[in-house]
Amino acid sequence: xxxxxxxxxxxxxxxxxxxxxxxxxxxxxxxxxxxxxxxxxxxxxxxxxxxxxxxxxxxxxxxxxxxxxxxxxxxxxxxxxxxxxxxxxxxxxxxxxxxxxxxxxxxxxxxxxxxxxxxxxxxxxxxxxxxxxxxxxxxxxxxxxxxxxxxxxxxxxxxxxxxxxxxxxxxxxxxxxxxxxxxxxxxxxxxxxxxxxxxxxxxxxxxxxxxxxxxxxxxxxxxxxxxxxxxxxxxxxxxxxxxxxxxxxxxxxxxxxxxxxxxxxxxxxxxxxxxxx
Numbered sequence: 001x002x003x004x005x006x007x008x009x010x011x012x013x014x015x016x017x018x019x020x021x022x023x024x025x026x027x028x029x030x031x032x033x034x035x036x037x038x039x040x041x042x043x044x045x046x047x048x049x050x051x052x053x054x055x056x057x058x059x060x061x062x063x064x065x066x067x068x069x070x071x072x073x074x075x076x077x078x079x080x081x082x083x084x085x086x087x088x089x090x091x092x093x094x095x096x097x098x099x100x101x102x103x104x105x106x107x108x109x110x111x112x113x114x115x116x117x118x119x120x121x122x123x124x125x126x127x128x129x130x131x132x133x134x135x136x137x138x139x140x141x142x143x144x145x146x147x148x149x150x151x152x153x154x155x156x157x158x159x160x161x162x163x164x165x166x167x168x169x170x171x172x173x174x175x176x177x178x179x180x181x182x183x184x185x186x187x188x189x190x191x192x193x194x195x196x197x198x199x200x201x202x203x204x205x206x207x208x209x210x211x212x213x214x215x216x217x218x219x220x221x222x223x224x225x226x227x228x229x230x231x232x233x234x235x236x237x238x239x240x241x242x243x244x245x246x247x248x249x250x251x252x253x254x255x256x257x258x259x260x261x262x263x264x265x266x267x268x269x270x271x272x273x274x275x276x277x
Contacts, residue, residue: 005042005043005046005047005050006021006024006039006042006043008024008035008039009023009024009025009033009035009036009039009040010022010023010024010036010039010040010043011024011061012043012047014052014053015201017052017053017054017055017204017205017208018053018054018055018056018057018201018204018205018208019047019050019052019053019055019056019057020057020059021040021043021047021056021057021058021059022058022059022060022061023036023040023058023059023060023061023065023066024061025061026060026061026062026063026064028067028070029060029062029063029064029066029067029114029115030060030061030062030064030065030066030067030120031066031067031068031069031070031071032066032068032069032070032093032119032120033069033070033073033074034073034074034092037092037093037095037096038092040096040100041092041095041096041100044096044100044101044104045100047104047106048104048105048106053106054106054107054207054208054212055106055107055108055109055204055207055208056104056106056107056108056109057108057109057110057111057200057201057204058101058108058109058110058111058123058127059110059111059112059113059200060113060114062114063113063114063115064113064114064115064116065110065111065112065113065114065115065116065120065124065136066115066116066117066119066120066123067115067117067118067120068117068118068119068120068121069093069118069119069151074090090151093119093122093151094151094152097119097122097123097126098122098126098152101123101126101127102126102223103220103223105216105219105220106212106215106216107128107129107204107207107215107219108126108127108128108129109127109128109129109130109131109200109203109204109207110123110124110127110129110130110131110187111130111131111132111196111197111200112124112130112131112132112133112136112138112178112181112187113132113133113136113193113196114133114136114137115136115137116132116136116137116138116139117138117139117140117141118139118140118141118142118149118153119151119153121138121140121149121153121156121157121186122151122152122153122156124156124186124187125156125157125159125160125186126156128219129188129203130186130187130188131187131188131189131190131191131196131199131200131203132178132181132182132187132189132190132191132196133178133190133191133192133193133196134177134178134179134190134191134192134193135177135178135179135193136177136178136181136190136193137175137176137177137178138169138175138176138177138178138180138181138186139169139173139174139175139176140153140157140169140170140173141173142170142173143170143171143172143173144173148170149170154166154170157169157170157186160184160185160186161184161185161186162184162185165184177190178190209272210272211248211250211252211272211275212250213244213247213248213249213250213252214244214248214252217240217243217244220240221236221237221240224236225237250275252273252275255273255274255275255276256268256272256273259273259274260273
């Protein structure tokens with residue numbers, strides 16, 4: 001595995017199991033263009049099998065998380081493209097945001113450090129956990145220039161926000177803060193900006209202590225079961241539980257039960273078991 005990943009429109013920094021992935025077009029408020037989308041796909045594919053990455057944190061360079069899709073490159077310049085060529089460009093954005101990131105096998109955290117507009121909502125929702133600066137600015141401004149929040153943005157906000165909130169902001173184009181995003185459930189925590197990286201790192205370190213196989217199974221099962229009936233979900237989740245017993249290299253279930261029932265060295269409701277070789 002090469003030491004350097006990304007390096008152009010995406011930066012990657014490793015820090016004791018955490019991969020800090022930064023969208024790097026600060027002069028455009030990290031608006032996503034075809035070059036960034038292609039590089040993000042490459043970065044995610046590489047990090048999936050890179051042992052230096054136990055948790056992935058996604059953020060933006062400068063004063064923005066992402067201003068959404070690059071209007072010039074995605075809309076004005078795409079007007080002259082054939083439907084097939086336009087579809088290919090649009091699909092590349094969906095590949096990394098709604099496929100590679102959403103189904104990434106390791107825990108993911110969105111650290112919203114500033115402006116987050118339109119298409120920027122998709123990677124936030126695709127991450128497992130999202131934190132924001134209290135003064136970060138969110139907005140669905142598409143209505144202000146006569147289009148709808150497409151590219152699954154409406155679907156993303158409908159998954160996280162109440163209809164009363166999602167429809168209001170999509171219909172009015174009004175902005176809202178990180179603190180308001182936390183109150184609405186779009187992000188989990190909102191903290192002062194000067195504390196954001198430390199708080200994000202704290203969450204990431206906690207995730208690093210958990211059983212990796214269980215983390216992966218929980219992530220995928222949580223998303224999949226939402227598409228199922230209650231009966232199908234029950235069967236699926238029990239099958240995932242049995243699968244985990246066979247595929248967990250750490251044998252976490254056996255260690256946890258032994259330490260709780262036999263050794264009486266920990267309580268599952270208050271913390272994790274001690275990992276032993």
